[in-house]
Amino acid sequence: MSQVRPTIHDVARAADVSIMTVSRAMRGIEGVSARKRAEITALAKTLGYRPNRNAASLAAANSTLIGISLPTLFNEVFADILDGMRRTFEMAGFDIVLDNSDYDPSREASWVERMLDWRPAAVVLSGVDHADSVRHQLRQAAIPTLEIWDICRDPIDICVGMDHEAAGRLLGQHLFQLGYRRPAFIGIEAGRDPRAEKRLAGLCAIYQKTDGHDVRVIRSQRHASFEAGMMGTLSLLESPAAKPDCICYLNDHMAFGGLTTCEKHGLRIPEDIGIVGFNNLGINAVLAKPLTTLITPRLLMGSLGAQQLLARMHGAKVDNCRIVPATLAAGQTTRRIF
């Protein structure tokens, strides 16, 4: 009834060669004459033969799987990064095993452990903050590993990303030059997004150095959503403390929520208060009042990261850290104050 898939044996018998010759022909490696190669591949196609990847992976002690762990796909940032990598990996013949950690390092760690059971060709992690066991296992197993979106001095293997602390400083410098002097930062629970903490540190560095003012920090919910932006902004506006002259949000999503909330409270943007996001998400292009935000080159980062990783897998010497610069998008939610 259900026809059995032909194996390499069937092809070898039909072509009257050894299975090694079929193996070589199918994989496009040396050691087969052009004549025989063409004959064999044609025959394989006719028979409907496809190599069993499990068997190939077992025999070769590595697979064509690439494991990718991202915090979430609801954040456009990671969907963009994934898309940037996807095409490159796909063209190179790799399959993507996806994990979403929900920003939980221990979930990432247990996934990495499971992933290694497949002897993947490579592993991609987001950010540079990982459980010690993750770093250890990946290095131990000598799996090519890419850390993407953030950078550090001592990556597990290689990293491609932005300098988030520098991004925070860039934003801070811009705001300071515009004349803002009492910025607030609205983020999420501490430790949930290490990159955001770095940007905050960069922002604080500018304001502490140049002005002595502290950046007021509000921590909203667990996830960086529209709603979190609204809630954080509400608690800021309803507090009796002096109002900030601008609010920096963890990302654009939260900034949109904050923008709406400020307007509902009768505040004019940017006249009464400045609103600053991060990422320059797609929606920003179609908003009536585009956000002042930082453009993060996510697709580029993804494809560059994938290329670096492929080069690394082929044994090439590659920089262990590539920094992709962010650029400022001066929108209409901030203004020159003096």
Place this chain on the structure above:
Amino acid sequence: MSQVRPTIHDVARAADVSIMTVSRAMRGIEGVSARKRAEITALAKTLGYRPNRNAASLAAANSTLIGISLPTLFNEVFADILDGMRRTFEMAGFDIVLDNSDYDPSREASWVERMLDWRPAAVVLSGVDHADSVRHQLRQAAIPTLEIWDICRDPIDICVGMDHEAAGRLLGQHLFQLGYRRPAFIGIEAGRDPRAEKRLAGLCAIYQKTDGHDVRVIRSQRHASFEAGMMGTLSLLESPAAKPDCICYLNDHMAFGGLTTCEKHGLRIPEDIGIVGFNNLGINAVLAKPLTTLITPRLLMGSLGAQQLLARMHGAKVDNCRIVPATLAAGQTTRRIF
């Protein structure tokens, strides 16, 4: 230097049992005393033994991989569906191999072919429109297959989704009852999104049956983006033909673009023209003027789909088609006309 991962042999030797006993103990299957099982699993942990999944997949002639093909992750719809499935599959011990077809059936087809080389435990496809070769191969290989997001009478194996034609009718009925008589529909290139075509058909069915009016159809760009919504709306507003009294968009994204464009053209929403979306994306909850749209239960659909598929994989009898109902979200971008 780099320690070799212990194999099942090493564990068997250390525990002084046969490798079959270790295999049984690790997999939690019958035939090992509780004492020995505990002893072996503890020992395996100490040694750092983890079963090689490639070897297990080869020997058992199937893997714990589940292949999932979605058109894109930029569309929140598919990110939601994926998230709904993810947790269920993960808890059941499966790993997810992801594909993005960019709405191209031939890319989906070639991915399915590659995916089958892994002997996956199951395959998930989005929608019910697939290349014949895909249907044939999946049935031939007897791989449990879930088609999600749309439904049909003759799924490859099982399907869980919405009746998009009915959704279109639901929207049409609502608009008709509000008093709208000259609706337009703004979508994308024909054939790029079969579900959208079904919804359009449902909408048209209502207006042809009840009124005799045709629904004016504008086809914008390739992708259903904000920008596509803007472009489609522009070409509609600038055409000399009679203006529609409301515009239905392929989805919320395009509707947001359309809303902005209409307002820029001095049209008041909903007084001058109605705007209707589809999906009730997250952003809708925080918009000053929430869209009239259809709520699609995507997370639910994902988890239900995953559960059905797991049941199917365990050999249980499951409905080959489960319909998840959509519900109307009456927003502030339409009004009662008479």
Place this chain on the structure above:
DNA sequence: CTAATCTACGTTAGCGCTAACGAACGTCTG
């Protein structure tokens, strides 16, 4: 008390492929 049944293992025989080595044959060199 014997035969049938069950439990808890071990043994055998692969799963479908690849790495490593070897052998036959042709080609080139000095």
Place this chain on the structure above:
DNA sequence: CAGACGTTCGTTAGCGCTAACGTAGATTAG
């Protein structure tokens, strides 16, 4: 024209696991 070398195969020996069957000893039934 002998020896060195390259090309194109084939043979051998697994990769690390599991399915299927075999077998002792314990348990139960009659």
